[in-house]
Amino acid sequence: MAARRPHPPAQAAQPPRSPDQALASQLERFNARLGTYLKPEEIARVGAAFVFGDAAHRGQFRVSGAPYISHPLSVAETLVGWHLDAHAVIAALLHDVMEDTAITKTQIADQFGKTAAELVDGVSKLDRLENQTLEEAQAENFSKMLLAMARDVRVILIKLADRLHNMQTLDAVRPEKRRRIARETLEIYAPIANRLGLNFLFRELQELSFKHINPMRYRVLEKAVKAARGNRRGVVDKIREAVETHLPTWGIKAEIMGREKHLFGIYRKMREKHLTFSQVLDIYGLRIVVKDVPTCYLALGALHALYNPVPGKFKDYIAIPKANGYQSLHTTLIGPYGMPVEIQIRTQEMHNVAESGVASHWLYKDDPAISELQRKTHMWLQSLLELQSTADSSSEFLEHVKVDLFIGEVYVFTPKGKIIALPKGSTPVDFAYAVHTDIGNRCVACRINLEPMSLRTELRNGDRVEIITAPHASPNPAWLTYVRSARARSRIRHFLKTQQTEAATHLGERLLARALDEIGQALSKMDKATWDKFLKTEGTRSRKEIYTDIGIGKRLAAVVARRLLAKETSAPEAGKAGSITIRGTEGMAVQIAGCCNPIPGDPIVGLIHKGQGLVVHTHDCPNLAKLRGDRVDWINVEWEADIDRLFEVSIQALVQNRRGVLAKLAAAIAEAQSNIIDVRVADKQDTTTTVSFTLEVSNRVHLARVLRNLRTVPEVMRIARLKDRKA
Structure with a gap:
């Protein structure tokens, strides 16, 4: 164990003794930004943390050859950009000392306080156990980090800033490791940034991941966008000038910004919709920032009066915000030469949340929109603890979290009008578990927009969903094949495991x-x-x-x-x-x-x-x-002598090929008080057809009654029970 280093005098951080001019310049910039919002005594503590970290990492270098301390300093710079408090900045400067040096959590707590030590510990990786695979170790570390994040969101903000700088300097790493880290970033860290509303960071991590996973495609697409920029920019500038002229005539004062679609967004659209680059027209767009919510809707009307909107492309995220707190009006207009341009309309407060997400809490503390975002984030973090409590292993927990990270894109209503946000592709079973675990466990049927529907029906925006429950019902293992939400999946698995054990x-x-x-x-x-x-x-x-x-x-x-x-x-x-x-x-x-x-x-x-x-x-x-x-x-x-339940049984009938024969068979089965689970028509000939049914019956006597009824149908030539099915 390293000896405890004395607390340095209260002063701003000074450059290390190494004559590295790049690091000296970086440190000077860092100190200048600290002075914009921290108190002098807090700046002194941050300076002490830099000196402490520099001493701990002395002699260590990154793969690129840069002094190692340049990495934690870059991470801390990102947090300073979000105006995070001194505890978080100190933890960022020291986030690798427990992993890479002999410094202990106790030493950090003694020098810089318990809060900073807990944050460093939350970001630090666990030691890899003997016989533990890389995947298992990653799952364990990720589980530890998420649980620490549930206690204090600053843990994940430090980790995201750490991952951003690692991705920005990934060129120095060998290709296989580069692709593995980039894929992990795309699958886990970018979605977390999105879930926390850190839009800029989310896009940046996606771009860097794409660059390292598909370097050739990235370069080709980058070149194509540069080539197209001149041609299309002129059209967008025309639209922008028209908007700038038109909005004041409606009494609207607005800040208008141009924006360019990210390369990963273009690539994903090309893949998902099977388009060539020339067919992706909405590469450029406009963002309009106005003073308040009524003006957002007024600006929308003004724009629709100026250019024709594309039907079905309007989204109101102000009335129904995204799960990460994002709010804006989205519309796509057909501009000159038939080129579509996506417009985003929002207030300044919405813009703050859209760019900085949960980190806006430290930037704009008095904004009521930030308080609502904090509440939603807290609810999500608590749901992580719930997922962890029902998972059997860190790998299963990680699997649930990956599902949960994809923001809900479907908004449906309860019978009382409450809005529930669910992942795209969700079913009434997902909805039932989103309302309450007991509702999900006792779910037997549903009504969507007042119509009885299957539990595996895919929900659409605006659906009104009503769940029908029964006291003795329980989850069906088949639900796991079509539920989409992590909450539903984890709760079903937990119930089935408990039931199986009992x-x-x-x-x-x-x-x-x-x-x-x-x-x-x-x-x-x-x-x-x-x-x-x-x-x-x-x-x-x-x-x-x-x-x-x-x-x-x-x-x-x-x-x-x-x-x-x-x-x-x-x-x-x-x-x-x-x-x-x-x-x-x-x-x-x-x-x-x-x-x-x-x-x-x-x-x-x-x-x-x-x-x-x-x-x-x-x-x-x-x-x-x-x-x-x-x-x-x-x-x-x-x-047992007296059994009160239904069992599935399969039968097969050879029937004459006549109109209405299937309806007659179904009527005969219903008359015998049996339910049809499945029906298949096969081996259709000119005069005969083979029809197979899966039915529900209570016992052999009941089955015999069904078969007798079917034999009374004139078209039935032969009928028998099927026993030779593949399990």
Whole structure:
């Protein structure tokens, strides 16, 4: 451990002893900017932090050859541009000392206070564990950083500034590492900047990532934009002059700025819409800043009177702000020569938020728009803690966060008129979980704009969504194939894991009781001393864990029974086995085989699959021959006498090819009180057609009634139940 360095005298930071003129110039600029908003005593503490960091990093150099201290100084400069407080600037200057030197968190706390030390610790990476992959280590570090960010948003602002400077100096890094860092930036850090409303930083990180991931495409596109700039700039200048002349006639005073689309934005549009560069017309646009919200709408009317708007291209982000607090009116106008130009109209306060996002809190503290952004950011950060609490690993947490980082682009309404923002492609299930976890867990159906719709329907802007719930409903694993939001995905997974554990524990207890009964011992009579000895031998903490392992197939009940009684682990004698009763409602620990779809009344057998629990097949399932293995994997099972639920079954009918035959078949099935889950028409000939149905029935008697009804349809030539399906 390095010896504690004495606190330097209270003075502004001085250049290091190295005669590096670039660093001296950078430091001079940094000190000048500090004086614009920090107090003298705060500037002195920042100066002390620079001296401390310079001493800690002395002798270290970046890959480019520059003194290492130039990097933390650049990071601190970015924070000074956002007017962040002295604690954050100090942490930026020291953000690498815990990773790259012998300095400890305690030393930083002693010298510069607990707040600065906590910020440095939040940004610092964890030590990589032995046998841990690079991906696992990255997920662990990212999880740590996000949780620190949830406590203090300054952690992520320091990290984003750190990533910006690393991306700006990435040319010195070897190509493979360059591409990996750039891809990570594009997938994680740029979306975080966007989510926090740091628009300038977001665009800059995207551009730099694109440059390093696709250097050739970047250069070609850059050249094409420069070539097109002269031709198109003239048209945009004409539009700008017309707008500058026209707005005052409506009594509107405005600041008008030209803006150019970023290369990554052009590239993404070309890829997503399969366009050539010449077909991307909206490379240039205008931004209009006015005094207040009413003037924004007045300016919109004035512009629509000047040039024709493009239908469907108007977006009102003032009435409905983006999740990151962004507000503006967007419209696209058809200017001279038929060239479209995108116009953004906003107030100065909206412009501040659009450019600086959550960092505006330190720039414009008295702005009410900033307070609202702070509230939204706090809610998002709290949602990260919620996601972390339901994730099984850092990798799963990172996966949820990646989903959550893509800003909601669909705005829908609750029945009471509240606006809910969701990711593009979201479904009513996402909506249900956005309202409340219990609503999502109990969701069974929905109405969209008062019409009954499927739960997998993709929601559109302006939809009014109503969720229908049932007291005993629970999440369906199939929901995971179409939900889009991180909250919905994490909550569904959490519920299913909990349900599977509980169901597996109950099943395992029943299986062990049956196994003990086979060798003449009752589970209820096993004393605590026997259990304690067994648990110690197995290295397991509780009986519940043993039951769960049996239920999901990790342990065999017969083996556990014999070890409990200190007997040999041979299989039970044939003919002595009892049966496990199946209700079909046990949960995920008991699964109905999809290959044969057994229903009550069918003779059945059970197979313990490791990690899946008990899978129930019909005794004549065609796939059993492939599955047969060790005898102890098989369990005798039978249906419970009174089962109150529906089971899926498949049937196939050969029918005459006549008009209306499908309607007749559906009517016959409905008359027998059965639901149609799926219908497929195949093998259509001139005179006959094969129709396959997946139905819901309660048992074999119910199925027989359905088949009898179908046989009364004159066009039915042959009908049979299907059992030979691929699982």
